[in-house]
Amino acid sequence: MEQFVQQLINGLSLGSIYAxxxxxxxxxxxxxxxxxxxxxxxFMVGAYVGFVSITYFNMGFFPALLIAMLFCAVLGVVxxxxxxxxxxxxxxxxxxxxxxxxxLLLEYVVMFFAKAGVxxxxxxxxxxxxxxxLGVRITFTQVCxxxxxxxxxxxxxxxxxxxxxxxxMRAVSMDKDAAQLMGINVNNTxxxxxxxxxxxxxxxGILVGVYYNSIDPLMGIIPGLKAFVAAVFGGIGIIPGxxxxxxxxxxxxxxxxxxxSSLYKDAVAFAILILVLIVKPSGxxxxxxxxxx
Amino acid sequence: MPLLSVKNLxxxxxxxxxxxxxxxxxxxxxxxxxxxxxxxGKTTVFNLLTGVYVPSSGSIELSVGDNVRKINGLKPxxxxxxxxxxxxxNIRLFKDLTVLDNVRIAMHQNxxxxxxxxxxxxxxxxxxxxxxxxxxxxxxEIFKLDTKKNELxxxxxxxxxxxxxxxxxxxxxxxLLLLDEPAAGMNPNETAELTDLIDWIRKEFNLTILLIEHxxxxxxxxxxxxxxxxxxxxxxxxxxEEIKTNKRVIEAYLGEEVPHA
Amino acid sequence: MKQLFSFKNLKYSACVVAxxxxxxxxxxxxxxxxxxxxxxxxxxxxxxxxxxxxxxxGFTGQFSxxxxxxxxxxxxxxxxxxxxxxxxxxFFLGIFVGAILSALLGFVIGIPTLRLKGDYLAIATxxxxxxxxxxAQNLEFTGGAAGLSDIPQYTNWVWLFFFTAGTVVVIKxxxxxxxxxxxxxxxxxxxxxxxxxxxxxKYKVLAFVIGAFFAGIAGALYxxxxxxxxxxxxxxxxxxxxxxxVVIGGMGSIRGSIIAxxxxxxxxTYLQDFPEIRMILYSLILVVVMLAREFxxxxxxxxxxxxxxxYIKTNGAR
Ligand SMILES: Nc1ncnc2c1ncn2[C@@H]1O[C@H](COP(=O)(O)OP(=O)(O)OP(=O)(O)O)[C@@H](O)[C@H]1O
Ligand SMILES: [Mg+2]
Numbered sequence: 029m030e031q032f033v034q035q036l037i038n039g040l041s042l043g044s045i046y047a048x049x050x051x052x053x054x055x056x057x058x059x060x061x062x063x064x065x066x067x068x069x070x071f072m073v074g075a076y077v078g079f080v081s082i083t084y085f086n087m088g089f090f091p092a093l094l095i096a097m098l099f100c101a102v103l104g105v106v107x108x109x110x111x112x113x114x115x116x117x118x119x120x121x122x123x124x125x126x127x128x129x130x131x132l133l134l135e136y137v138v139m140f141f142a143k144a145g146v147x148x149x150x151x152x153x154x155x156x157x158x159x160x161x162l163g164v165r166i167t168f169t170q171v172c173x174x175x176x177x178x179x180x181x182x183x184x185x186x187x188x189x190x191x192x193x194x195x196x197m198r199a200v201s202m203d204k205d206a207a208q209l210m211g212i213n214v215n216n217t218x219x220x221x222x223x224x225x226x227x228x229x230x231x232x233g234i235l236v237g238v239y240y241n242s243i244d245p246l247m248g249i250i251p252g253l254k255a256f257v258a259a260v261f262g263g264i265g266i267i268p269g270x271x272x273x274x275x276x277x278x279x280x281x282x283x284x285x286x287x288x289s290s291l292y293k294d295a296v297a298f299a300i301l302i303l304v305l306i307v308k309p310s311g312x313x314x315x316x317x318x319x320x321x
Numbered sequence: 322m323p324l325l326s327v328k329n330l331x332x333x334x335x336x337x338x339x340x341x342x343x344x345x346x347x348x349x350x351x352x353x354x355x356x357x358x359x360x361x362g363k364t365t366v367f368n369l370l371t372g373v374y375v376p377s378s379g380s381i382e383l384s385v386g387d388n389v390r391k392i393n394g395l396k397p398x399x400x401x402x403x404x405x406x407x408x409x410x411n412i413r414l415f416k417d418l419t420v421l422d423n424v425r426i427a428m429h430q431n432x433x434x435x436x437x438x439x440x441x442x443x444x445x446x447x448x449x450x451x452x453x454x455x456x457x458x459x460x461x462e463i464f465k466l467d468t469k470k471n472e473l474x475x476x477x478x479x480x481x482x483x484x485x486x487x488x489x490x491x492x493x494x495x496x497l498l499l500l501d502e503p504a505a506g507m508n509p510n511e512t513a514e515l516t517d518l519i520d521w522i523r524k525e526f527n528l529t530i531l532l533i534e535h536x537x538x539x540x541x542x543x544x545x546x547x548x549x550x551x552x553x554x555x556x557x558x559x560x561x562e563e564i565k566t567n568k569r570v571i572e573a574y575l576g577e578e579v580p581h582a
Numbered sequence: 583m584k585q586l587f588s589f590k591n592l593k594y595s596a597c598v599v600a601x602x603x604x605x606x607x608x609x610x611x612x613x614x615x616x617x618x619x620x621x622x623x624x625x626x627x628x629x630x631x632x633x634x635x636x637x638x639x640g641f642t643g644q645f646s647x648x649x650x651x652x653x654x655x656x657x658x659x660x661x662x663x664x665x666x667x668x669x670x671x672x673f674f675l676g677i678f679v680g681a682i683l684s685a686l687l688g689f690v691i692g693i694p695t696l697r698l699k700g701d702y703l704a705i706a707t708x709x710x711x712x713x714x715x716x717x718a719q720n721l722e723f724t725g726g727a728a729g730l731s732d733i734p735q736y737t738n739w740v741w742l743f744f745f746t747a748g749t750v751v752v753i754k755x756x757x758x759x760x761x762x763x764x765x766x767x768x769x770x771x772x773x774x775x776x777x778x779x780x781x782x783x784k785y786k787v788l789a790f791v792i793g794a795f796f797a798g799i800a801g802a803l804y805x806x807x808x809x810x811x812x813x814x815x816x817x818x819x820x821x822x823x824x825x826x827x828v829v830i831g832g833m834g835s836i837r838g839s840i841i842a843x844x845x846x847x848x849x850x851t852y853l854q855d856f857p858e859i860r861m862i863l864y865s866l867i868l869v870v871v872m873l874a875r876e877f878x879x880x881x882x883x884x885x886x887x888x889x890x891x892x893y894i895k896t897n898g899a900r
Pocket of ligand 2: 363
């Protein structure tokens with residue numbers, strides 16, 4: 029039982045990170061129906077920006093977090109404007125191939141400048157505290173990850189439901205043309221969506237940096253894919269779905285590592301993906317739709 | 322024995338009932354029109370008959386040779402094999418393929434050579450391919466498209482695209498042909514030509530035709546019988562002259578002027 | 583039968599035989615050293631991979647991101663057979679079993695996943711290839727993460743040529759048959775295709791199975807030429823490598839896939855010592871090609887609109 033709770037706690041911190049990345053996937057998919065393959069790499073860039081801010085500019089955790097989020101937001105918007113916007117009416121495959129291209133580009137540009145090897149975050153970014161409750165160990169870093177995630181999600185919910193931009197985002201994701209007719213600036217709204225989604229990924233990047241300490245240019249691929257699994261699991265395009273999906277995948281992964289073999293934890297995530305796609309492609313919270321002929 | 326008999330056909334999309342309890346009978350060799358205001362459910366009927374949509378309830382029976390086959394629930398390609406073919410309201414040609422290929426694809430179900438023949442070009446491949454080309458070309462000739470057989474179908478003018486769709490539908494060798502607004506977007510000359518063509522292919526190919534059309538000149542000229550659909554229900558059935566004076570039909574069409582609730 | 587010996591076919595055959603002869607000569611005279619030969623092997627294997635992926639993605643329109651997974655099945659099967667069965671025929675047995683196993687897997691995976699459309703299918707096939715990789719990393723008899731080594735080097739230029747030419751001819755023949763047209767019609771409009779009597783599920787799975795079969799052959803050739811394999815070679819990046827070739831050569835163009843295989847192999851040989859630059863180049867090409875393609879396409883649509891307007895002007899409103 030203790031071990032189970034321990035795994036659950038570990039799963040919660042990992043799941044927070046997946047949830048943050050999954051939110052970006054889901055928001056972008058909801059609004060432009062694009063699987064933004066490069067999203068995992070924006071997360072990686074966030075980790076590197078955090079690393080540079082902390083080790084070279086001696087920033088604290090929170091300033092570095094802000095800088096990483098800001099940088100990624102700008103990066104996300106630039107990518108959207110340059111690579112995705114011209115393809116808005118193209119086939120989904122065209123857009124997906126482009127996104128794969130952008131993803132590789134980010135990975136290898138970072139590799140070119142930062143070299144392929146692993147970089148390590150300093151040990152003491154966050155105080156090295158931990159507490160043990162009834163035999164379950166919780167570190168301060170874990171608490172921070174969870175708290176930052178919750179705070180960002182609450183902020184996101186506020187933006188989406190209580191502000192004009194949020195209303196515009198919801199309108200555009202429902203019907204782009206109608207939204208345009210109603211006087212909503214669709215281009216700006218899409219940019220804002222990319223900015224917010226990318227900022228969340230950037231935050232996830234720096235959180236992973238302080239949690240696991242080591243980062244590398246290809247670190248975004250697998251978490252990116254798993255976050256995508258999370259987004260699909262919860263119903264892609266649906267914000268609460270991404271949260272549920274993220275925490276579920278995180279929990280499943282730590283459980284598989286804890287009780288089965290950690291070697292197979294990635295395989296399990298992909299198996300879940302394929303199962304969900306086949307059994308209920310619209311995800312937990314989604315509705316099925318069919319093409320009109 | 323009727324060629325097609327549809328009983329209590331119903332299709333709903335969530336809360337909307339697009340077709341409700343429709344009954345429809347087609348006799349061999351008839352040319353029947355299906356008319357009704359926009360959104361009445363006409364195209365949905367076609368989609369149900371061809372298996373593109375699965376009926377919510379009701380039955381569709383087609384006579385194939387001497388047997389009567391229940392076809393609801395069958396996959397579209399199975400239904401096509403049993404002898405129903407169609408065109409689409411919003412043209413759905415294979416746009417990036419040639420005119421000839423569009424027709425040849427529709428002839429696929431009658432091709433008998435197997436995969437091995439196709440991998441290694443065994444004699445049966447050459448024999449049957451030649452036959453297919455010959456048949457396809459003679460079909461294209463009827464529709465005056467033989468000179469354009471190597472053009473991409475996306476580059477054809479609109480009227481020719483509509484004609485090619487009919488040619489493609491005929492290439493599946495149907496006994497029942499469903500035409501969804503074949504004259505849409507055509508000018509009066511083209512419509513008149515098309516009207517004659519439809520009448521001619523019916524006799525030439527021994528077809529039964531069900532036709533959706535908004536152009537009343539065409540409908541009144543060639544249809545022997547009409548079904549009128551409104552809000553998914555069949556509100557009238559009869560000869561064109563009878564339909565013209567039917568009170569419910571007039572109301573339905575006049576009612577169309579007022580926006581639907 | 584007459585068409586079989588048509589002038590065009592004879593001309594092609596003559597060119598192909600000449601190409602084979604020239605390269606064989608250059609190899610036997612030692613003008614093409616090992617370095618060149620490795621490039622040639624890479625080209626041949628990439629042609630097989632690209633042409634077979636093109637059948638799935640370019641012609642049938644089913645976007646697969648897991649082609650390297652099929653390749654790995656062929657590679658492992660052939661390696662294990664040639665390592666464990668000591669016979670003159672173990673090479674052919676290995677290639678045959680590798681291709682068949684890969685095709686079988688394509689069938690088993692294709693049936694459920696090919697119901698998915700577009701980007702979802704891409705992700706599902708990617709997931710499948712990753713699962714294969716992870717399994718290979720964890721099984722004992724596949725050598726785990728270290729993989730297998732000392733695989734007998736059966737593959738030489740003659741076999742590479744034979745299988746590459748064979749793959750191209752068979753796939754090209756298939757595409758130009760009624761069955762191949764059925765596949766292409768699915769890419770064009772799946773609903774219209776089904777209504778025109780095509781069993782779309784059957785042909786999607788068929789294209790997937792044939793593609794997997796040849797990817798299996800490519801894998802088998804790879805393992806018996808380069809004599810070491812490990813799961814990392816067949817990951818997502820390998821699938822992307824193949825995809826880059828198909829996209830640059832043109833989706834739905836066999837000739838394009840062949841040319842792109844040759845060009846990219848030459849480029850990567852030159853950039854061997856700068857892997858990052860090679861990948862930056864690849865990714866830039868990928869993005870630029872997609873953007874340019876779309877740009878040209880929208881231009882064309884605009885031209886079409888002009889044509890329709892002209893058509894209405896001349897024929898309509900009379
Ligand atoms: N796949 C679908 N999902 C939801 N609603 C649908 C679907 N297909 C059709 N409908 C609805 O069913 C109703 C009937 O549509 P249908 O296309 O059959 O009309 P129609 O009689 O062919 O009209 P028109 O003359 O405009 O072609 C419409 O309200 C339409 O929106
Ligand atoms: Mg209609």
